[in-house]
Amino acid sequence: MKSASLQVYAVTTRCYLQGKSLYEAVKEAIAGGATFIQLREKDGPTISKAALLEEIAHIKTLCHKHDVPFVIDDDVALAMETDVDGVHVGQEDMNCQDVRKLIGPHKILGVSAQTVEQAIAAEKQGADYLGVGAVFPTNSKDDAQDVSRQMLIDICEAVSIPVIAIGGITHDNVRALKGTGIVGVAVISEIFKASDITKATQTLSQAVHKMLSDVPTALTIAGSDASGGAGIQADLKTMITNHVYGMSAITALTAQNTLGVKSVMNVTPDFLRDELDAIFTDIYPEAVKIGMVSESALIHVIKECLIHYQAKHIVLDPVMVATSGAKLISDDAMNVLQEELIPLAEVITPNIPEAEILSGLSISNAQEMEAAAQAIYERYHTAVLLKGGHAINDANDLLYDGDIVWFKGQRIDNPNTHGTGCTLSSAIAAHLAKGETLTSAIAKAKQYLSDALAAQLDLGHGSGPLNHDFKEMPYDK
Numbered sequence: 001m002k003s004a005s006l007q008v009y010a011v012t013t014r015c016y017l018q019g020k021s022l023y024e025a026v027k028e029a030i031a032g033g034a035t036f037i038q039l040r041e042k043d044g045p046t047i048s049k050a051a052l053l054e055e056i057a058h059i060k061t062l063c064h065k066h067d068v069p070f071v072i073d074d075d076v077a078l079a080m081e082t083d084v085d086g087v088h089v090g091q092e093d094m095n096c097q098d099v100r101k102l103i104g105p106h107k108i109l110g111v112s113a114q115t116v117e118q119a120i121a122a123e124k125q126g127a128d129y130l131g132v133g134a135v136f137p138t139n140s141k142d143d144a145q146d147v148s149r150q151m152l153i154d155i156c157e158a159v160s161i162p163v164i165a166i167g168g169i170t171h172d173n174v175r176a177l178k179g180t181g182i183v184g185v186a187v188i189s190e191i192f193k194a195s196d197i198t199k200a201t202q203t204l205s206q207a208v209h210k211m212l213s214d215v216p217t218a219l220t221i222a223g224s225d226a227s228g229g230a231g232i233q234a235d236l237k238t239m240i241t242n243h244v245y246g247m248s249a250i251t252a253l254t255a256q257n258t259l260g261v262k263s264v265m266n267v268t269p270d271f272l273r274d275e276l277d278a279i280f281t282d283i284y285p286e287a288v289k290i291g292m293v294s295e296s297a298l299i300h301v302i303k304e305c306l307i308h309y310q311a312k313h314i315v316l317d318p319v320m321v322a323t324s325g326a327k328l329i330s331d332d333a334m335n336v337l338q339e340e341l342i343p344l345a346e347v348i349t350p351n352i353p354e355a356e357i358l359s360g361l362s363i364s365n366a367q368e369m370e371a372a373a374q375a376i377y378e379r380y381h382t383a384v385l386l387k388g389g390h391a392i393n394d395a396n397d398l399l400y401d402g403d404i405v406w407f408k409g410q411r412i413d414n415p416n417t418h419g420t421g422c423t424l425s426s427a428i429a430a431h432l433a434k435g436e437t438l439t440s441a442i443a444k445a446k447q448y449l450s451d452a453l454a455a456q457l458d459l460g461h462g463s464g465p466l467n468h469d470f471k472e473m474p475y476d477k
């Protein structure tokens with residue numbers, strides 16, 4: 001079974017047939033682009049066993065003619081008796097491992113999962129795909145459990161088998177599932193409740209294709225690093241490797257390498273405005289990361305544009321000093337950044353020295369980190385991710401958003417840390433663009449940063465860049 005056959009998965013019901021046969025309804029769904037059929041005999045009128053067997057045989061022939069897989073919900077014995085392509089079982093039905101034994105290795109086994117643990121277990125026990133839901137409120141299953149978008153994302157990331165979403169999905173709301181990692185959707189009412197089943201399936205199919213082909217988008221507003229390890233270059237590498245389409249509005253060109261910054265050339269405010277207009281009026285970013293901005297006039301432009309275009313999910317890395325020690329912002333701009341940009345952000349990501357400047361407090365231990373983060377939060381009403389660093393506590397970071405959440409860091413022995421702040425903040429933006437919660441986005445961004453550090457890339461004569469593409473390990477010797 002190919003993942004593509006799961007794109008528009010139609011689950012039958014006899015509730016809305018109004019004189020039509022189920023065979024006719026399925027035929028219309030396939031004509032409209034249904035790619036998978038599941039017979040679900042749960043609600044609506046029942047028919048005799050003989051009539052059911054005859055109907056299943058007809059539907060099976062129809063499905064095979066169109067190369068559409070046909071499975072039966074719950075009733076493993078019926079699926080075997082009728083020799084359809086497989087079965088779909090839920091957590092309350094027959095054990096997945098037992099079903100696999102009964103149906104053999106070649107039949108399709110679909111399993112419902114509502115948690116990561118259930119998903120991993122089903123994959124281990126031989127499931128070919130997972131149905132996850134209900135992702136929206138549904139009238140078609142009384143005992144359906146709600147599954148959050150974050151849970152759907154986590155399940156998709158936890159397993160290698162394809163995942164489809166189910167529950168209350170329509171052509172209107174399907175785009176909200178973009179970026180979750182699903183390969184398709186399963187529906188009952190959106191197809192079978194329609195008076196024109198073919199048209200409804202076509203409309204849904206188009207919406208599903210658009211949702212699957214659209215990638216999440218994010219923007220970095222930052223400086224260019226000629227040596228490619230920090231700034232927009234690090235941000236764009238981070239976004240693409242986290243499966244997000246990245247765009248950049250460059251605030252400055254920096255001539256720098258792993259040893260330090262030689263010179264900086266800011267763009268003009270008018271040029272920055274042109275960049276932001278070009279981006280926001282064409283490919284709207286679902287999250288925005290802001291890095292180095294060293295002049296007040298540029299900060300004014302960013303503020304105006306972010307408000308004008310109602311930018312969402314703004315992650316601000318208050319870049320003040322480069323890892324090499326070079327100062328990257330004027331004193332005047334530092335004040336404007338605090339007053340104009342920090343209040344617009346969903347989260348800011350200062351390191352210890354930056355948090356000391358923002359809070360006016362000195363920080364030398366975890367308790368003082370908590371006090372400083374709280375002070376910054378209370379001043380700007382913006383969540384603060386205060387990055388710990390080895391000097392204080394083994395790179396444990398603290399999120400303060402009214403509550404305290406600690407994110408434990410892994411100690412990684414690697415002197416090459418050029419661009420770590422840029423990478424963390426743009427990875428957070430990338431995960432927010434996918435619709436993840438702030439805490440999940442931070443946890444995943446931290447893991448990404450740890451993995452990129454652990455890949456031990458060693459370039460340049462100073463503090464070198466990370467391996468943003470560590471998954472492929474192209475530099476492994």
Ligand SMILES: Cc1ncc(COP(=O)(O)OP(=O)(O)O)c(N)n1
Nearest residue numbers: 073074088089090091112131166186
């Ligand atoms: C594709 C798909 N996903 C989930 C379900 C639900 O299965 P289950 O939880 O066993 O509930 P019932 O459908 O049996 O009531 C499904 N049928 N199909």
Ligand SMILES: Cc1ncsc1CCOP(=O)(O)O
Nearest residue numbers: 134138140167168187188189
């Ligand atoms: C079978 C099932 N499992 C979880 S929700 C659901 C019902 C889906 O039906 P609809 O598409 O009409 O909401």
Ligand SMILES: [Mg+2]
Nearest residue numbers: 074089090093
């Ligand atoms: Mg079931």
